[in-house]
Amino acid sequence: MDPLRPRCEHPVRAPEADRIVRSARTGPDGSVSLSRFRTWFAGRVRERKARVTRAPLDALSGWAADPETGDIGHASGGFFTVCGLDAHHPQGPTERWSQPIIEQPEIGILGILAKEFDGVLHLLMQAKTEPGNVDGAQLSPTVQATRSNYTGVHRGKAVPYLEYFLDPPAERIIADSLQSEQGSWFLRKHNRNMVVEAPDEPVPVLEDFCWLTPGQVYELLGEDDVVNMDARTVLSCLPLGAGGDPDRGARHSMTEVLSRITEARARTGMSAARLPLASVERWHRTDSGAIRHESGRFFSVIGVDVATSGREVRQWSQPMIEPCGPGLAALAVKDIGDTPHALLRLRAEPGFREGVELGPTLQCTPENYRDGVLSPPRFLDRVAAAEPGRIRFDAVQSEEGGRFYHARTRNVVLDAAVLDAPDDDPDYLWLSYPQISCLLDHSHYLNVQARSLVACLGTALLP
Template identity: 50%
Template sequence: MAASAASDRGKESAIDVHDWLREVAGHTYMRVTRLPLEELDGWREDPATGNIHHASGRFFTVEGLDVRRPDWAVPAWSQPIINQPEAGILGILLRRVEGVPHLLMQAKNEPGNPGGPQLSPTVQATRSNYTRVHQGRAVPYLDFFREPRGRVLADVRQSEQGAWFYRKRNRNMVVEVTEEVEAPEGFRWLPLRRVRELLSVPDLVNMDARTVLACLPVQEGADEGEEEFGAAVARSRDPRWGSAHGTAEILSWLSAIRSTTDVQASPVPLNRLSRWRRAGGRISHESGRFFDVIGVRVEAGGREVGAWAQPMIEPVGTGVVGFLIRRIDGVVHALAHARVEPGYTDVVELAPTVQCTPGNYDHLPPGARPALLAEVLEAPPERVRFDTVLSEEGGRFYHARNRYLVVEVDDDPVPRHPDFRWLALHQLDELLRHSYYLNVQARTLNACLHGLAHSPAGQPVSGGVR
């Protein structure tokens, strides 16, 4: 897998993929119109709680959440949150063409996408979608994943944004097939290496594809003595090269934090949230920060359903998500942060070094502001190994974008800090075989780091945002 993934024998170039996405956009359409929450067809407001739910009782609800964390700089807050208890399927089919792994990718548009269709998994469906609550067309290729037809390379439940989803999870799967599987309009077999390279293009590979790519087990490996950055990244995927901390030590550290972190997150009525206001057809924080809950009407061609309405979360501002990386005894390590988010299933997950929307912290005391943000944003250009803007899940979030960065440092900026640990890249891969260890932002950066294994020596990968 590692050797063939590094091969250049795939026929699809980045330009070909851009042309294909434009072609798909020309054959399909999606019109998104903002509507007041009160005017969303099929959605109801509970008269007692103000919670917003679908008339079918399926899909998701928008509820309130009360959060208490006594030992933190902000000890309590409340917020709207999406409660979507059902687990969906995010699945990619893999097939080898002359030994080169290819992925069956879908060009899929979502109402929250900032620029039209994006590269998406073969299957991207909630349980309500694939059980056809919406009475639309069946989801293509679903049978390959519900009862896997082929060799299962990855199959693990993972969380999504714990700040906006309450205990949301999806089944992330990669299934290898040997049979010929046709790619109809809207689907295309693409070489694995090309898909990884395209992660550096702004808003092109969607969040659901990124999280599945991160879970794909690939042991890269590289020869001893190769000092180019790409070779160091490839070598660091091989557990035989060691790590600063043993995996058992990392797991013990994380278990201790989970066991001693005091967080209470309790669902509450949406209409009783402190400092949140419903006016003008939306729900907003009185400060103008964080996010709004908005309504949209969608008309689409080429989808299982031709029209629908729904609530969405619209963030205020572009986020910053960054890993500091460092070579320890020649092995690339990422500085992971044990992060608390109220919607996580297990209290704490490993996050990137920095994960925030800077404007949300302007009014808070210094102790509540993100550590190491300056180290990520103010790094010299030659230290920036990856830098691009990627959008988040467009089915629930409207124009949600984060700037993803990987910055190399020589020294540890937070030695012996209780909330941070250096993990070798192969340890990130190992933890992704299990549920709820790496959050969705860390999984995106792990997928991007896979792409850096074959970048030219010393050359940063950038989507042109610097």
């Protein structure tokens, strides 16, 4: 086997997957009942409310535009830069375009700490407020930190529980992989997604943290704007359905799956190069000091001033991306034989390191197609018209609130029969759940929208 390709048989992972499934099915009460959790969480939302006010990009404290390129960066040289991107996609609906994009070359840590209580696995979740969140605090991983955060560039407090994730013993690692972020808004950004089991000694629980079972977290995933994007991407990496031979009962073998992904990366022709922000075409400054596309579609780059409590830093300013409307991501599922499968699409985005990753069956911002100028993507009308009885999961969930302002996506899992979905379209792949879990052991195979929906598939484990 090619050493650069994933090894997808995990005999040692099967017990881990069984333990997670068993913990997910233990019912609604863990060491803390869901009713007690809701009381605690409501208190965190009240106490950790952020005050976020819009501000012109050229008036943000600590941020400035480079006089030559127009790129917007922080005075420390850390955090991130808003620059321009020249994108070329010969096979795409638009062959060439330029746009603003966030460049953040450092790798952050998204880590969830796990521990057994009375034989049931629990996950240490954090109530964390982000400036882009609609309703304040959401459940985030134990550690959600950029390298600038945890190395102290912001001169704030130390990141709690970071020590469990910096050099964990191999036998305590449940999941560990580099995963991409939004490829249309980030330039080659990825984070380390980790689940690490705590040692036997007690773990102190700080006031913004709470132990929940996987089943409790999966139940909360079904509620709007509760479990944040960073928690969802880490949850997707849990070894659910892993172990044994992933080809058993699958529509395609893993060899075929990997070959299809490789072939798509070779033929897509997607290229992207950094461009001075001042040189992007059809994007202009507004009267309010933001940057917006002349059509009003896609997104805007805005500035915000933030004041909050419970964070490493209490007050700061920053640029953010504000989408033109809510997103829609849908995953079609069906049984092939006796094996559940999901339909994923080979998707090119300019910010991906590998050019192409597997995305959901449908991924779009419907508002971009309201005026009829752009052709709507395949399946948009069918997903929008799907009857409730055909929908297995439906919740509005927030995107990453540290960089995106009020960015929300309706995440839907629905029966494939609604879409009349293809079995042999070269842009789509039917993958069994063990195959998806196998790919998520490795880096840059599923995009963040697909990973959010994979996390939501965990609700199928509930009794």
